[in-house]
Amino acid sequence: xxxxxxxxxxxxxxxxxxxxxxxxxxxxxxxxxxxxxxxxxxxxxxxxxxxxxxxxxxxxxxxxxxxxxxxxxxxxxxxxxxxxxxxxxxxxxxxxxxxxxxxxxxxxxxxxxxxxxxxxxxxxxxxxxxxxxxxxxxxxxxxxxxxxxxxxxxxxxxxxxxxxxxxxxxxxxxxxxxxxxxxxxxxxxxxxxxxxxxxxxxxxxxxxxxxxxxxxxxxxxxxxxxxxxxxxxxxxxxxxxxxxxxxxxxxxxxxxxxxxxxxxxxxxxxxxxxxxxxxxxxxxxxxxxxxxxxxxxxxxxxxxxxxxxxxxxxxxxxxxxxxxxxxxxxxxxxxxxxxxxxxxxxxxxxxxxxxxxxxxxxxxxxxxxxxxxxxxxxxxxxxxxxxxxxxxxxxxxxxxxxxxxxxxxxxxxxxxxxxxxxxxxxxxxxxxxxxxxxxxxxxxxxxxxxxxxxxxxxxxxxxxxxxxxxxxxxxxxxxxxxxxxxxxxxxxxxxxxxxxxxxxxxxxxxxxxxxxxxxxxxxxxxxxxxxxxxxxxxxxxxxxxxxxxxxxxxxxxxxxxxxxxxxxxxxxxxxxxxxxxxxxxxxxxxxxxxxxxxxxxxxxxxxxxxxxxxxxxxxxxxxxxxxxxxxxxxx
Numbered sequence: 001x002x003x004x005x006x007x008x009x010x011x012x013x014x015x016x017x018x019x020x021x022x023x024x025x026x027x028x029x030x031x032x033x034x035x036x037x038x039x040x041x042x043x044x045x046x047x048x049x050x051x052x053x054x055x056x057x058x059x060x061x062x063x064x065x066x067x068x069x070x071x072x073x074x075x076x077x078x079x080x081x082x083x084x085x086x087x088x089x090x091x092x093x094x095x096x097x098x099x100x101x102x103x104x105x106x107x108x109x110x111x112x113x114x115x116x117x118x119x120x121x122x123x124x125x126x127x128x129x130x131x132x133x134x135x136x137x138x139x140x141x142x143x144x145x146x147x148x149x150x151x152x153x154x155x156x157x158x159x160x161x162x163x164x165x166x167x168x169x170x171x172x173x174x175x176x177x178x179x180x181x182x183x184x185x186x187x188x189x190x191x192x193x194x195x196x197x198x199x200x201x202x203x204x205x206x207x208x209x210x211x212x213x214x215x216x217x218x219x220x221x222x223x224x225x226x227x228x229x230x231x232x233x234x235x236x237x238x239x240x241x242x243x244x245x246x247x248x249x250x251x252x253x254x255x256x257x258x259x260x261x262x263x264x265x266x267x268x269x270x271x272x273x274x275x276x277x278x279x280x281x282x283x284x285x286x287x288x289x290x291x292x293x294x295x296x297x298x299x300x301x302x303x304x305x306x307x308x309x310x311x312x313x314x315x316x317x318x319x320x321x322x323x324x325x326x327x328x329x330x331x332x333x334x335x336x337x338x339x340x341x342x343x344x345x346x347x348x349x350x351x352x353x354x355x356x357x358x359x360x361x362x363x364x365x366x367x368x369x370x371x372x373x374x375x376x377x378x379x380x381x382x383x384x385x386x387x388x389x390x391x392x393x394x395x396x397x398x399x400x401x402x403x404x405x406x407x408x409x410x411x412x413x414x415x416x417x418x419x420x421x422x423x424x425x426x427x428x429x430x431x432x433x434x435x436x437x438x439x440x441x442x443x444x445x446x447x448x449x450x451x452x453x454x455x456x457x458x459x460x461x462x463x464x465x466x467x468x469x470x471x472x473x474x475x476x477x478x479x480x481x482x483x484x485x486x487x488x489x490x491x492x493x494x495x496x497x498x499x500x501x502x503x504x505x506x507x508x509x510x511x512x513x514x515x516x517x518x519x520x521x522x523x524x525x526x527x528x529x530x531x532x533x534x535x536x537x538x539x540x541x542x543x544x545x546x547x548x549x550x551x552x553x554x555x556x557x558x559x560x561x562x563x564x565x566x567x568x569x570x571x572x573x574x575x576x577x578x579x580x581x582x583x584x585x586x587x588x589x590x591x592x593x594x595x596x597x598x599x600x601x602x603x604x605x606x607x608x609x610x611x612x613x614x615x616x617x618x619x620x621x622x623x624x625x626x627x628x629x630x631x632x633x634x635x
Contacts (some may be wrong), residue, residue: 037147038120042113042193045239045269046314046332051117055127055594055632058542060504060528062584062596064141064628066108072491072506073524073550074108075614078621079167080139081174082203082556084108085565087521087550087614088508089487090447090462095392096416100275100306101423102563106201106231113195113237113271118184119157123291124148124635131628137163139626147182157182168621170222171206182206187261189243199233205281205560207289208617220611220619225290226282227560237271245320262318269312275401276305276341279429279561290431290561291475302429302561305341310334327366334359338384343428354624357384373397388440389418404454414445419606420470424478431561438480442467456495463488471517472566476559479489486513487520488595504528521550522574530584550576557616568616578612579603580620595629 039051067074067084071091078086083105086092093104103110119125125228126146133139140162150427153384163176178199185192207223245263249256285293316330328404352574357444358576361379375395393414400407418441419425425436443466450459473479487512496503506526512518530544555575604612604622611619 002474009223036122037125039117039335041117042114043115044238045113045237045271045312046241046267048113054116055587055630056591058540058586058594059502060590061542061586061588061594061630062582062598062626062628064129064596064626067367070108071214072526073521073548073614075556076612077172077206077558077615077618078169079172079174080141080165081109081176081201082165082172083563083565083613084150087524088489088491089510089512089518089520090130090489095421095441096389096418097422099273099308099449100233100277102231102304102520103233103275105558105563105565109161109163109176109178109201110199110233111159111180111197112233113197113235116158116159116182116195116197117182118155118182118193118195119147120155120184120186121147121149126633127630129628129630133165133624133626137166137168137624141628143630144578153187154185155183168624169206169209169619171222171225171227173201173204174201176201189245189262191239191241191243193239194236195235197233197235197237199231201229201231203229203231203560206597206618207560209558209611209619210617213495215618217283223287223617224281224283224560226280228280229560230278230280231561232274232278234274235271237269238274239267239269241267243318245318261320263321265316265318267314267316269314271308271312272306273308273310273311275307276303277563278303279563281561292433294433295430300561302431303341304341304423304427304575307326307339307341308336310336327364329362329364332360332374334361336384340422342423343430350439355384357386358382359386370568385422386419391416391418408451408453409447410447410451412445412447416441416443417446420478420480424470427562428562432476436478438470438478439468441470444449458493460491461489462632469517472559474566474568476562476564476566477613481514481517483514485517487511487518500532502528502530502544503531515554517567519554521553523551525549530586538590540588542584545581545583547576548580549581552576555614555616558618565615571598573616575612575614575616578606592632592634593629596627598626600624600626617619 007357022036041051042050061068065080067076071086071088073087074084075087076082080135085105086168093107098104125148126145129143131139131141142160142162144160145157147155149155159180161178163174167174180195180197183194192232202318205224205227207227209222238364243260243262243265245261247258250259250263279300279302282298283289284298288598312332312334314330314332317328322328338355338392340353342353359379359381361377363375363377365373365375367373370623377393379391393412393416395410395412398409400409420438420441425438427434443464445462447460447462466485469481470478471481487510489508491508504527508524510520510522512520526546526548528544528546530542531542533541552574553574555574557568558565580601581603582598582600583602584596586594586596588594601623613619
């Protein structure tokens with residue numbers, strides 16, 4: 001598989017390099033995609049949300065790893081593409097929206113219908129982003145995008161993401177492949193969005209590394225030698241939208257053009273998904289890693305799978321109605337057919353567990369005097385495993401002041417009542433079996449944010465009160481907290497320039513009421529400082545460093561057999577109180593080539609007796625050099 005992907009990469013590189021003959025034409029474009037490329041996504045498979053995609057911004061270009069792009073402090077297993085959990089509690093996956101529990105630790109890497117991009121472009125657009133590292137690690141990543149319009153109304157696009165890395169330690173190799181094909185069509189009152197997405201991840205599991213105090217830190221001993229996890233996700237989604245309303249005549253260059261005036265719209269989404277996880281191992285009981293072998297000693301083949309077919313309709317107000325009545329609304333109804341495969345069913349009860357799940361949600365929004373935007377949202381499940389689950393949310397947004405003092409304030413309160421995930425209540429495998437009847441989880445969230453756009457300053461305050469919180473305990477089994485748990489956090493982000501220097505600062509403070517259930521670093525910091533240099537108006541360089549840091553806290557561990565992070569509440573080991581430093585050089589050559597050089601964890605020499613980690617028994621990578629380059633072609 002690696003050889004095949006290398007060939008694909010070489011072919012794409014040669015193909016793009018042969019396209020450089022057209023660069024002379026492309027150089028006449030402004031240093032922006034705004035005039036030729038429009039990008040959007042459908043995060044709920046209906047609403048069109050613009051995506052701020054700009055291939056000309058050099059700031060922090062070297063942060064190519066998805067987990068580090070989205071987090072102030074991500075905790076992973078020490079290799080790109082591995083399971084990851086955010087130390088920012090409010091950036092962890094929303095369990096209410098979870099479709100497959102075993103995807104959650106890999107959320108940063110999975111391509112889905114909710115995050116794939118759709119395009120509209122006036123000329124063909126191609127981008128290839130390739131990163132690599134030393135031969136020892138054998139790290140290769142490819143991000144490839146190509147899109148073009150067949151005609152003004154019809155666009156085709158393809159996205160390919162590839163990650164392969166042996167890692168610095170034994171048995172932690174990862175190989176991740178994601179392919180997304182999209183098409184969208186827009187004409188008059190009709191819109192169509194189609195996507196096909198395929199993900200397949202193959203992950204070797206070390207089981208963690210034994211504390212090798214005083215031993216050779218470059219080759220720590222690991223627990224598992226033959227363990228592999230395979231994660232597979234496949235989706236096909238079709239969204240159609242028809243606008244209801246009249247046409248109005250516009251005069252353009254002595255030509256009368258009919259333009260629709262939308263009052264309402266009707267949308268339909270059909271989505272077919274197939275997801276599964278397979279866990280294999282050849283360890284015996286003598287290894288002592290597993291407490292139980294329920295079915296077979298010496299070989300493990302655990303699998304879980306979910307197939308679903310969802311059919312959704314949405315009716316909503318549009319611009320003309322909302323301008324006239326000063327409010328808007330939408331209502332949607334969803335029907336989903338589930339087919340769940342669990343190891344239990346294969347052994348005892350046949351191989352299927354099929355049920356329907358029905359859901360309705362709606363949103364009411366209004367602008368008072370054009371100054372305060374309000375939203376009220378409700379979501380309710382009826383029928384199926386999640387029958388009775390619901391979420392309600394109220395939101396206020398207000399724009400304050402004018403000119404340089406212009407700012408935006410956002411206040412949101414949300415209440416969620418839900419059953420624990422299906423696989424948290426029922427799971428059968430060779431090493432873990434549980435049948436739980438946990439109570440419903442009740443969670444109240446309150447958040448406030450304040451943004452000064454001109455001063456590039458943002459504040460956030462978040463709090464959550466959770467009753468019947470579910471977590472994985474020291475045995476790697478699901479457990480439910482007897483008492484309520486509260487979490488509160490406050491964060492600030494500020495970017496400022498001092499002559500040719502840029503300073504990017506982020507700080508996060510968090511506090512949990514019970515660190516034996518939810519342990520968080522009280523303080524997390526990120527800072528990046530770089531110098532901007534411009535040569536001959538064609539070469540822009542950002543030369544600098546960045547630091548990640550957190551205070552001490554009790555860390556998670558990761559169990560590859562369950563595919564979940566678990567919390568050793570009696571673990572006396574603490575992580576944090578350790579800076580992770582990277583030095584980098586980001587470069588931009590003319591308008592279509594960007595590259596970076598960086599040394600990650602350059603301060604690894606600070607630890608000579610033990611390996612630092614964010615996840616217990618999974619040490620951070622030692623010092624690592626990475627190089628990346630992105631070519632873009634706008635022909």
